C-alpha cells in the first residue's frame with residue numbers, strides 16, 4: 001500500500017473521538033504533531049497542514065496532516081497530504097508553506113534524505129513542491145526545486161529548511177532557515193518567476209551578535225502596518241531579560257531594503273512568554289488580516305501524560321498588528337461567534353481568595369480587568385480542584401508575570417514555572433484568558449504580551465479562583481465557548 005493510503009487507513013482505524021481532543025484548537029486525531037505548515041487560503045477556505053507522525057505519540061517520519069476551516073475556529077480533517085515516499089524526502093517531509101497559484105494549491109516543503117559520503121552518513125535538506133486541488137497533492141517531477149548547492153559554499157546543506165513562499169509583482173519569493181559552517185544563523189532568500197525554477201538571491205537577515213541561537217527554524221517574512229516583520233524560531237538560545245533558554249520564537253521588526261534584498265531590524269521580541277509555543281507561521285486572510293498560528297508546545301517540554309494517545313496542539317490563531325514598533329496580538333475575532341452563557345461582574349473587591357458564581361469551566365473566553373486597588377500579587381488560578389491548579393500571577397511589585405503549572409498533574413520534572421518581565425509596566429491590568437480543556441492562552445493588556453501554557457488534567461478540575469494579597473477591584477466577563 002502506498003504511504004499516504006497507509007496513513008489514512010491507520011488514522012481511520014485508530015482515530016480518537018472528538019471528546020478526547022480540545023474543542024477548537026487543532027490537534028491530531030491520533031499520534032504526534034508539531035509545526036503548523038502551509039497555512040494559506042485556497043478556494044475560499046483556510047487550509048492548515050501540520051508536521052504529523054500518525055503512528056506514534058513521539059516525533060517520527062514526518063508526514064503533512066491537513067485540515068480546513070471556514071472561520072479559523074471549526075476545523076475539518078482532510079486526508080494526509082504528504083508522506084515521505086520519494087528518494088529526496090524519504091527521511092521526512094519537513095516544514096514549509098503553501099500558496100494559491102493559477103496552477104492550483106502549491107505546497108513548498110523540505111525533503112530530507114541521507115547519503116553515505118566518505119563512509120559518513122550525511123543529511124541533506126532540499127526544497128520540494130507538491131501541487132494539489134485543496135484535497136489531494138502530487139509531488140512534481142522536477143523535485144527538489146531548490147538544493148543546498150545553489151547557495152554559497154560555506155552555507156549548510158544539512159540545516160536548510162522550512163521554506164515560506166509569497167508573491168510580489170515581479171514573481172515569487174521564498175525564505176528558508178539556514179546557517180553558516182561556523183554556526184551563525186541566517187535566513188536565505190530565493191526568487192522564481194514561475195514557482196519551478198528558483199535562484200538564490202541573498203542573505204535576507206542574519207545575527208552577528210551571537211544572541212539569537214544557532215539556527216533559525218521556520219522563518220516567515222511580511223509587511224505589516226508599514227514595517228516589515230521577520231518571524232523565526234531560533235534553536236539553542238541562552239536566557240536573558242527577554243528570552244528563555246533553548247528554542248524561542250522571535251519577532252524581528254525593521255525595514256526591508258528591496259534593492260539589496262536585505263532586512264534590517266531594530267526591534268527584537270519574544271512572541272510568546274508562556275511555556276508552550278514554537279514554530280509559528282502566518283497567512284493573510286481574504287479581508288487583509290495577518291493571522292498567526294503556532295505549535296502550542298516546544299521541543300524541551302513534552303508533558304503529555306503516558307496514557308494519552310495524541311500529542312500536542314496548535315494555538316488559537318491570532319491577529320497581528322505593529323504599533324509603535326511593537327507587536328500586538330489578539331485572538332481571531334471569529335471566536336466571538338461561539339460565545340455562549342455570558343456572565344458579568346463589575347467592581348468586585350478581591351481580598352484573599354474569591355470565587356464568583358458562574359465563573360468556572362475549561363472551555364471559555366474570560367476577560368479580567370483590574371481597575372484599581374492596592375496589592376503586590378494577584379493570582380488567577382484555573383483548572384482547579386482539590387488536587388490540581390494552574391496559576392497566572394501578576395507580581396506587581398516585581399513587574400513580573402509568573403505562570404505556575406507545578407500542580408497540574410505532571411509526572412515529569414519538566415519546566416513548570418515561567419517568570420517574565422512585564423514589557424509595558426502599568427497599574428491597570430486587562431487579561432483575556434482563553435481556556436480549551438488542556439490549555440490556557442493569556443493576552444495581557446490588549447495583546448502586548450501573550451502567554452501560552454498547556455496542562456493535562458482531568459476536566460473535572462474546572463474551578464477558577466482569584467487570590468490577592470491586598471485589595472483589587474475587578475470587572476469580569478466570561479463566556480463559554482460552544483463549538484459543536
Ligand code: FRU
Pocket residue numbers: 034035051062094095096110161162217218278279
Ligand atoms: C521546527 C522543526 C523544523 C522542521 C520540523 C521537523 O520545530 O525542527 O525546523 O522542519 O520541525 O519536524
